Amino acid sequence: MGIALNLQEARKVYPNGTEALRGIDLVIQEGEAIGLIGPNAAGKTTLAKLVVGLLEPTSGRIELWGSRFGQLPRSMKEKIGFLPEGGSPFESLTVEENIIFWEKLYGISKIRGEEALKEWGLWEFRKKRAKTLSQGMKRRLMIAQVTLHQPSLLVMDEPTSSLDPVVRRTTVDLLRGFANSERTLLITSHDLFDVERICTRIVILRRGLIVAQGSMEELQRKLGATQQVRVETSVPIPEGLRESLEKRFGIKPLAANELLFPTGHNRGELIRFLVESGVDINLVEEKKETLEDIYIKMVKEDEER
Amino acid sequence: MRGVSAVFWKELRSFYGFGWMAWLGLFVTLALGPLLSLEMGATGFLVTSLWGIFGGVYLLETISFYYERTQGSFLMLLSSPLTVGEIFLGKYLAIFLVAYLTQLIALAISACVIWSTFAVLPPPSLLPMLFITIPIYGFVFMELYSLAYALLGNVSYLWLVMVFIIPFLLSPSQIMPIINSIISSPALPIVLGILLALLLFFVVSKISKERMVIVLS
Ligand SMILES: Nc1ncnc2c1ncn2[C@@H]1O[C@H](COP(=O)(O)OP(=O)(O)OP(=O)(O)O)[C@@H](O)[C@H]1O
Numbered sequence: 001m002g003i004a005l006n007l008q009e010a011r012k013v014y015p016n017g018t019e020a021l022r023g024i025d026l027v028i029q030e031g032e033a034i035g036l037i038g039p040n041a042a043g044k045t046t047l048a049k050l051v052v053g054l055l056e057p058t059s060g061r062i063e064l065w066g067s068r069f070g071q072l073p074r075s076m077k078e079k080i081g082f083l084p085e086g087g088s089p090f091e092s093l094t095v096e097e098n099i100i101f102w103e104k105l106y107g108i109s110k111i112r113g114e115e116a117l118k119e120w121g122l123w124e125f126r127k128k129r130a131k132t133l134s135q136g137m138k139r140r141l142m143i144a145q146v147t148l149h150q151p152s153l154l155v156m157d158e159p160t161s162s163l164d165p166v167v168r169r170t171t172v173d174l175l176r177g178f179a180n181s182e183r184t185l186l187i188t189s190h191d192l193f194d195v196e197r198i199c200t201r202i203v204i205l206r207r208g209l210i211v212a213q214g215s216m217e218e219l220q221r222k223l224g225a226t227q228q229v230r231v232e233t234s235v236p237i238p239e240g241l242r243e244s245l246e247k248r249f250g251i252k253p254l255a256a257n258e259l260l261f262p263t264g265h266n267r268g269e270l271i272r273f274l275v276e277s278g279v280d281i282n283l284v285e286e287k288k289e290t291l292e293d294i295y296i297k298m299v300k301e302d303e304e305r
Numbered sequence: 306m307r308g309v310s311a312v313f314w315k316e317l318r319s320f321y322g323f324g325w326m327a328w329l330g331l332f333v334t335l336a337l338g339p340l341l342s343l344e345m346g347a348t349g350f351l352v353t354s355l356w357g358i359f360g361g362v363y364l365l366e367t368i369s370f371y372y373e374r375t376q377g378s379f380l381m382l383l384s385s386p387l388t389v390g391e392i393f394l395g396k397y398l399a400i401f402l403v404a405y406l407t408q409l410i411a412l413a414i415s416a417c418v419i420w421s422t423f424a425v426l427p428p429p430s431l432l433p434m435l436f437i438t439i440p441i442y443g444f445v446f447m448e449l450y451s452l453a454y455a456l457l458g459n460v461s462y463l464w465l466v467m468v469f470i471i472p473f474l475l476s477p478s479q480i481m482p483i484i485n486s487i488i489s490s491p492a493l494p495i496v497l498g499i500l501l502a503l504l505l506f507f508v509v510s511k512i513s514k515e516r517m518v519i520v521l522s
């Protein structure tokens with residue numbers, strides 16, 4: 001598989017002088033699912049727009065399948081799907097007509113359009129004008145539109161915002177399916193839980209720069225192996241035992257009957273030690289750091305610097 | 306071509322679906338013709354057709370841009386594989402078709418009014434102007450409008466232009482010499498108009514998507 005997307009030193013300065021991206025280097029292989037996260041105004045939307053040719057880089061290079069956007073043949077441009085952040089369907093058309101427009105544009109069969117309407121729960125609304133739909137239904141219609149032609153590169157700016165839980169799940173499932181195929185996916189999101197479920201690689205953007213990237217495991221490792229084990233005892237840990245725990249294992253209990261220690265420790269030895277000292281154990285659980293934990297830590301560390 | 310016809314279709318459809326305000330506007334445009342015809346005889350007839358096509362184009366294009374901009378659907382169009390040229394051409398053709406049909410209806414009404422009031426029909430020498438020259442300049446006007454939109458990001462300046470044009474259109478003593486010269490030698494204005502339309506279209510299709518994205522946001 002080749003490289004789908006290659007950004008080299010991509011910078012973007014808006015006409016009013018705002019430097020939204022300050023040199024992005026990013027290589028995305030075909031088949032990867034990238035989650036772009038970062039605080040507000042980090043430059044996520046700008047990056048997404050640059051990738052799909054809505055904006056041009058002020059300097060640096062952006063290549064899709066080895067060519068600059070301007071040089072891509074029409075047939076390749078038709079393999080891209082983009083869901084903008086603030087966009088909308090054509091509101092004076094009906095739901096059905098909106099889909100027909102994209103069918104005509106891509107030369108797709110009517111049957112595919114009908115499938116999409118059903119798949120996204122829009123079938124019964126098909127004769128309604130798009131302006132009478134709720135925000136979430138509009139969003140569904142837009143997702144149906146941008147996935148209608150089954151693009152090889154799908155870029156979505158906050159795909160799950162304003163969706164109800166059921167449709168959100170459908171969307172996440174669809175995107176996971178997408179992520180498991182040979183297609184390439186780039187999404188931006190503030191919903192880190194969704195990103196964690198969908199993406200194979202996560203890119204954290206802050207003030208126009210990539211501050212970290214990698215798979216979940218890599219990000220966890222980079223932040224100092226904070227995967228932890230939590231032990232809950234049935235009785236409060238006696239004072240004497242606390243001291244020897246600290247001496248032997250270097251652990252301070254979290255609460256009277258709660259211990260937290262990094263997975264690097266010999267967990268069997270510690271548990272045996274506790275049991276032999278007459279402390280029964282209620283619960284042993286692994287506490288994995290979520291993307292949210294990592295993200296918040298990362299952004300905070302960054303701010304402190 | 307597939308792209309242009311998709312946009313054309315979509316644009317026609319959305320005219321179909323827009324509210325009563327727009328249709329009222331179009332109706333006023335229509336009704337103005339016969340009223341002017343009553344005042345000014347055969348000259349009014351020409352003014353009618355000018356009014357019909359320029360007014361229609363102006364109104365429809367304003368509505369089309371206004372809706373797409375406020376709703377954010379222009380962003381969807383721009384992020385499709387369509388080029389800026391295709392988007393505009395599709396829009397132009399639809400807007401022009403509707404505006405031109407409006408004009409034809411206005412012409413028919415005006416002709417009836419003139420005939421019943423003055424018992425004369427407009428001379429046949431007017432026909433090339435009515436059916437060729439004026440439509441071409443209507444198209445040119447439409448291109449200028451969208452160019453102004455893309456470059457200035459704000460079309461309120463165009464009202465200023467209209468303020469100067471309208472009295473001129475309504476004043477027969479100023480407009481008649483020009484109209485007469487166009488009627489007596491129609492070829493030059495037609496050729497000029499076509500060249501101008503092509504040149505403007507070339508310029509319009511050179512507008513970058515980025516320009517449109519920033520203007521529209
Ligand atoms: N059209 C524009 N003109 C000028 N500056 C802009 C424009 N669009 C965005 N910016 C600026 O660029 C920076 C990055 O904006 P961008 O929309 O890419 O952020 P984002 O990461 O998508 O934020 P959010 O999470 O709020 O969607 C911001 O400082 C923003 O103010």
Ligand SMILES: [Mg+2]
Nearest residue numbers: 044045085157
């Ligand atoms: Mg954004």
